Amino acid sequence: MRKVLIVGAGITGLTLGYRLAKMGFKVKIVEKEKQVGGLARSFQYDGFTFDIGPHRFYTEDSEVMDFLNEILNGGFVSIPRSTAVWMFGKYYDWPFTPKGIFKLPLKVMLDVGRDIFRVHKKGVKKESFEEYIIDMYGRTIYNTFFKPYTEKFLKISPREIHSDWAIMGIDRAIIDDDMNMKDLLQLSKNAFFPKARNLTFLYPSIGGIGEFCEKLAKDIKNEGGEILLNTPVEGIAYAGSEISGITTNKGSFTADIYIWTASLSALCNFMAFQCPKLSYLSIICYNLEINDFLKTPYQWCYFGGKDVIFNRASISNLFSSSNAPSGETGICVEITCREGDVLWQNPQSMLARIEEDLRKTGLLRKDNLIDKIYIEKISDAYPIYELDYRVKLNQVNSRLKQVKNLIVTGRTGGFWYNNMDHSIKSALNISHKLSNNLLTENFQNGLFFVPK
Ligand SMILES: Cc1cc2nc3c(=O)[nH]c(=O)nc-3n(C[C@H](O)[C@H](O)[C@H](O)COP(=O)(O)OP(=O)(O)OC[C@H]3O[C@@H](n4cnc5c(N)ncnc54)[C@H](O)[C@@H]3O)c2cc1C
Structure with a gap:
């Protein structure tokens, strides 16, 4: 044997x-x-179940x-999947919908419209994340979402990141090939004329x-x-x-x-x-037990801007109702870091800011109480594609x-x-x-x- x-x-x-x-x-x-x-893996405490992010x-x-x-x-x-991004102090469905497009500031909408005719220049080098995304979606969407999100997530400039990170990341975030979101024109068409589709996940x-x-x-x-x-x-x-x-x-x-x-x-x-x-990125997961059933429609949301300290928040009981006791909610908040850095050594230092930002973004209402927070340190969570x-x-x-x-x-x-x-x-x-x-x-x- x-x-x-x-x-x-x-x-x-x-x-x-x-x-x-x-x-x-x-x-x-x-x-x-x-x-x-x-x-x-999943973590179980006090009748709640939390995964590592969504x-x-x-x-x-x-x-x-x-x-x-x-x-x-x-x-x-x-x-069925239901996800969002937080930008300009609002939630936008992700992938974009017409409802979302019309919530964008007018200047951003006009700039995106102009970008449709500017992208896909022939012979453009697409080695870095920045070059790839600008070629694909134009400078406005890059500057509005991808640049700040990626800088915050990886903590390095998108110019120093390989385009493979964009290819893999976008595939992961969109998943459904039918979505046709491989360039700005397709993205816009899809947002305005969304195809009826039933994208579901197993859990x-x-x-x-x-x-x-x-x-x-x-x-x-x-x-x-x-x-x-x-x-x-x-x-x-x-x-x-x-x-x-x-x-x-x-x-x-x-x-x-x-x-x-x-x-x-x-x-x-x-x-x-x-x-x-070869370097890896780690995550700190803050698993929060909330004393109320939160009515947010989103299973998870991306937070790209500096106005919010975390990268992503996911609601564990929207994956399976058995993930939280009845009438309560589990939220997993993720912040990326490098193993051994200041945050890794002292993750508690973020607790007050996390609560403030959850209230600011409307995930927690005034009367919602955080009963308990458990902190999990996850090493080697992502390979970093420099x-x-x-x-x-x-x-x-x-x-x-x-x-x-x-x-x-x-x-x-x-x-x-x-x-x-x-x-x-x-x-x-x-x-x-x-x-x-x-x-x-x-x-x-x-x-x-x-x-x-
Ligand atoms: C935040 C996040 C969200 C994700 N969401 C999704 C999703 O929605 N859908 C999806 O399909 N995928 C998702 N993934 C990806 C998915 O988690 C991975 O693809 C999968 O879990 C990888 O499994 P693995 O066994 O290949 O690697 P790993 O899970 O990394 O396994 C490596 C193992 O080696 C152990 N180990 C490390 N060092 C040592 C040592 N010295 N001695 C002994 N053991 C050691 C580790 O503890 C670990 O158990 C997500 C990943 C992350 C980080």
């Missing part, structure tokens, strides 16, 4: 663990956190859909998004696999071109195949590889390619700004390759090496 050691019990690690255990591999998963799920399933891939059904066994609800009926991973973890154990929580990797023994063991706070483990789904930079450090540094990230990633992958018994994958391991369905799909693909004993395979995102 071949032994597999998986680092990370996020969606990728657990999907692989489940599939490989079913195929007869001896599976061990080590996870640094006290629970499974990684970025798709989290919902969407896929058009039948294999992924079948896998969701296999694990959740029909235990999900289908929810576990109970337990939050983390329920999927909790179920997977149970299934892995039923198949004879082992999951060690509170078990961070502390060292990797590497000799010749193979890993010979992984050390954790609970001892050292050996395997035939090692699968890494955690930070790429951490992996390079453990292996003592001289690789360029202008030269592709060059750096290629260098890192070329080095890792030389390690024969290592597979590197997942969102964090692949340095891949992805969604849960992508993590599931790539894990399923790897399990197929392993079952067929294929030696080496290059996937589109990240490199996956299957040993002899």
Whole structure:
């Protein structure tokens, strides 16, 4: 029986663990956190359930859909999407609707109208986020929303961010290909003549998004696999071109195949590889328990301006009513940061400002009380696509390619700004390759090496 050691019990690690255990591999998963799920875990306190920001399933891939059904066994609800952006002191439906367009300041509307005829100049370089968005949507929409939002979110200039961030981010925010929002003309047409569509997402009926991973973890154990929580990797023994063991706070483990789904930079450090540094963005989630049922129609809202301290707020009970006790509301407020920075060290410093801004933006009324706030620190939440990230990633992958018994994958391991369905799909693909004993395979995102 071949032994597999998986680092990370996020969606990728657990999907692989489940599939490989079913195929007869001896599976061990080590996870640094006290629970499974990684970025798709949920927190439970006082009858409330909170995810890490808004989290919902969407896929058009039948294999992924079948896998969701296999694990959740029909235990999900289908929810229509309802989201907004906050600009000029108002909420605008996102994607835009005619109602929203006419709420914009007149000057902005006129400038956008002019931009329709200015964008898509031939031969324009589109390497950076800024160049890409201006070419796509024009300078007014860039200056009004994308620039301030991105500066606030990533804390670097959009000129220093690769256009891949725009491509992936917009795909993630829009999701529905039918929306045709790939340039300003299409965006405007869509806003004025919205097509009737029924874009819905799947969400576990109970337990939050983390329920999927909790179920997977149970299934892995039923198949004879082992999951060690509170078990961070502390060292990797590497000799010749193979890993010979992984050390954790609970001892050292050996395997035939090692699968890494955690930070790429951490992996390079453990292996003592001289690789360029790839950086990740972290988030502080402020999970608020509110003593009233809030009537906001939006599941989540983006806050791009400096007038509001947070990037996004999501209402957990609008994903599933079981996420909050009856008559109460759960709000998750996200602020991005770098691990170890001032906010990371002292997240409490923002509490007064968060409450002030929730009231200013109308999410909380005067008579709403915040009963409790729980703070969760989420490291490595987003890969940061700096202008030269592709060059750096290629260098890192070329080095890792030389390690024969290592597979590197997942969102964090692949340095891949992805969604849960992508993590599931790539894990399923790897399990197929392993079952067929294929030696080496290059996937589109990240490199996956299957040993002899
Ligand atoms: C705010 C936010 C909102 C999102 N919303 C959506 C959404 O609506 N829909 C959607 O489809 N996707 C969404 N995503 C993306 C989704 O969360 C990810 O695609 C998915 O969870 C990635 O899973 P993964 O297993 O590939 O990576 P991860 O979840 O990052 O798993 C890596 C695991 O490795 C563990 N680990 C790290 N270091 C060590 C170590 N040293 N030792 C042991 N273990 C370690 C981590 O704790 C983690 O469990 C969102 C992501 C974020 C951040």
